[in-house]
Amino acid sequence: MSHLTPQTSSQHHSHAQQNPLSPNSLKHIQPEPITLEDLEKSISNSNSNSISLTPSDSSLPYGSKHQYPTLRKIVHYLEKTQKYTGYLFTTFVGIHISSVIIAPGLGVPLSASQDLFEMGRAIYQQIPGMEFILVTGCSIAHIASGVGKRLIQSYIRNQRRGGAVLKSKxxxxxxxxxxxxxxxxxxxxxxxxxxxxxxxxxxxxxxxPNxxxxxxxxxxxxxxxxxxxxxxxxxxxxxxxxxxxxxxxxxxxxxxxxxxxxxxxxxxxxxxxxxxxxxxxxxxxxxxxxxxxxxxxxxxxxxxxxxxxxxxxxxxxxxxxxxxxxxxxxxxxxxxxxxxxxxx
Structure with a gap:
């Protein structure tokens, strides 16, 4: 029958304490369910570590919101222009489609739809300048303001990133x-x-992505x-x-x-x-x-x-x-x- 010496016994006990897989280190825990939303958030948080900006946001010379105040003011007015020209053009579209889409599509007699068409045309063609404002003018202003806004925003964004490409989280x-x-x-x-x-x-x-x-x-x-x-x-x-x-x-x-x-x-x-x-x-x-x-x-x-x-x-x-x-x-x-x- 073999016996452990005190030194051997002490070494064995010390080794058992250091081993993370020893039975004494295991604990019983209750299972918890995980939802799809929790999983998506977990993946999103883990991927956020892979966001790379070179240089980092905190060290960027253009990282402040107060940079480029003139350009930001221009963007503000371009957004207003885009908004209100969109409203005006939608007014014209509403008048137009009432006679060529909505009324005929709902089964209104085509003769009555033609009357609606004539009434709508009288509104935006007989009033001087109305058609140009609602159609041509609003369309050009809406497109130009939208393109201009995107160009300025892209310029500011690129300057804030220092030319680096931001990876989506x-x-x-x-x-x-x-x-x-x-x-x-x-x-x-x-x-x-x-x-x-x-x-x-x-x-x-x-x-x-943009x-x-x-x-x-x-x-x-x-x-x-x-x-x-x-x-x-x-x-x-x-x-x-x-x-x-x-x-x-x-x-x-x-x-x-x-x-x-x-x-x-x-x-x-x-x-x-x-x-x-x-x-x-x-x-x-x-x-x-x-x-x-x-x-x-x-x-x-x-x-x-x-x-x-x-x-x-x-x-x-x-x-x-x-x-x-x-x-x-x-x-x-x-x-x-x-x-x-x-x-x-």
Missing amino acids: LGNNDMPIFDDSERDDIGFGGITGLIGLGYRKSWISRLT LTPLTFSGYVLIPVLAYHFIKFRWSPVQVDGDSSLISLQYISHILHFDEVFPKYQKLLNFAGIVLLVWVGSYHMIGGLWKIRRRYSARDKKLGYVIINGLTLLSVISLLRFRRMSLDTGFMAKSFTKYIKHFLW
Whole structure:
């Protein structure tokens, strides 16, 4: 029978105390559940350690909010310009779509819709300067102020970072976002936001971190809206000197026109108008929601209802316009000249 000497016993006891895996060091704990929100916050906190600025924020010479007061004041006035020109242009859009989208889409007789169209046109074309202010002037000022604001903000941001690139604390992961519904990069939150599973970063912001869905929709809207203006307003003026012949019949004529691209033009004309309505609705509702600081889940759902509701009404209206009897003779020839005057 072996015996431990006092020295050996003491060494063994000391080794047991130092071993972190010894039975004496283990403790029994109660299991605790973890939610998806806790997991997302944990990942966000762990990734925040990977944020890198060179040099650090605290040592940046441009890190103070009080730097560039003149540029910040210019940004303030550009934001005001963008806000109020957006309000004015939305006023025009509301008058316009009431007769070409909402009324026909809700089943109002097309003759009554034409009367609404004439009333709306009388408001913004017969009052001197009204159309220029509501359409051309507001559009140019809104676009210029938005682009100018982004350029100045990018300059200030780059100076504050000292030319370094800021890595997002969320990286490129696609984890749901629960605690920050005011982020610009989530837009209206996507399908997961509608069903309560958290918002997700828009694919637009994932591809281009400095571009939000609202800004992207504005850039898409510029060429689409310009083409619509040229086809429905500018071309008639260039051909006949005014646009007095334009009516709902002109929309029907465009939807049936296929002399340039016989196989695809009808579909392209139909899809182009639907795209204009969807992108325009998204940009205007998204901008209005941002100005009014409406970021709740309920507001985002309401935004989706309005956007998709207007788009659906536009589809119904276009289908009704396609079934209208086409004008012949002088009117048909005039409409064809308008369409062919610029591109197709």
